[in-house]
Amino acid sequence: MELIQAAAYNNFRAMNKAGVRTIIFGDVHGCLDELQDLLRAVRAGSQDRLISVGDLIGKGPHSRGVLDWAMGTPNLRCVLGNHERRFLARKRGAELPDGKVLDAATWRQLRGRRESYRRFISSWPLWIRENGYLVLHAGFDPRKPLLRQSAWDLITLRRLARTGEPWYARYRGGRLAVFGHWSRREPVLRQNAVGLDTGCVYGGRLTALVLPERRLVSVPARKIYRRKDSWL
Numbered sequence: 213m214e215l216i217q218a219a220a221y222n223n224f225r226a227m228n229k230a231g232v233r234t235i236i237f238g239d240v241h242g243c244l245d246e247l248q249d250l251l252r253a254v255r256a257g258s259q260d261r262l263i264s265v266g267d268l269i270g271k272g273p274h275s276r277g278v279l280d281w282a283m284g285t286p287n288l289r290c291v292l293g294n295h296e297r298r299f300l301a302r303k304r305g306a307e308l309p310d311g312k313v314l315d316a317a318t319w320r321q322l323r324g325r326r327e328s329y330r331r332f333i334s335s336w337p338l339w340i341r342e343n344g345y346l347v348l349h350a351g352f353d354p355r356k357p358l359l360r361q362s363a364w365d366l367i368t369l370r371r372l373a374r375t376g377e378p379w380y381a382r383y384r385g386g387r388l389a390v391f392g393h394w395s396r397r398e399p400v401l402r403q404n405a406v407g408l409d410t411g412c413v414y415g416g417r418l419t420a421l422v423l424p425e426r427r428l429v430s431v432p433a434r435k436i437y438r439r440k441d442s443w444l
């Protein structure tokens with residue numbers, strides 16, 4: 213198992229060369245149909261690098277199908293989202309700081325293969341940093357280096373406690389920070405930060421950022437899977 217994962221990772225590194233696209237996509241939340249629509253819309257192929265910002269699972273209809281797709285896609289890497297963190301905690305019978313647990317429907321969808329999903333998800337990092345970009349699920353305190361961030365902030369942070377501002381308003385780094393977690397009608401588009409959660413599971417859209425051209429591609433949700441009280 214470890215050897216196979218290491219080999220896949222080395223292939224991934226070898227693809228980091230001129231002409232290779234990196235396609236980073238937002239919070240899927242079990243929306244397998246829309247994920248496939250999106251991959252078709254960007255014409256994703258095995259030569260592209262795919263990166264998930266996390267929250268592949270939870271809330272939506274097909275978390276199991278999305279995880280099975282992810283496990284069978286060697287050119288994909290994922291960072292950990294809070295819903296995957298909830299899955300890992302529920303598997304261990306542990307509690308999280310916010311007291312939230314993975315929703316029961318998703319937990320049921322994953323039955324029978326939970327141990328292999330746990331092993332797969334346990335290998336996901338909290339961030340992926342390359343020359344031109346940084347991918348993480350939620351946010352971080354821009355005053356501190358990445359290695360000093362709390363794991364919990366990386367998967368849940370939206371606003372800075374000191375000022376209440378969105379974390380990216382204070383981010384001055386030159387590396388493009390690509391994140392999800394904070395669902396809105398429109399993606400966050402700043403010079404050095406892009407937020408990709410456009411609320412697919414709430415009937416919004418599923419959005420990808422294509423690098424190096426910095427092109428955004430999105431597809432509409434086929435239906436509203438979850439109600440959302442208010443949209444930013």
Ligand SMILES: [Mn+2]
Nearest residue numbers: 267293294393
């Ligand atoms: Mn999230």
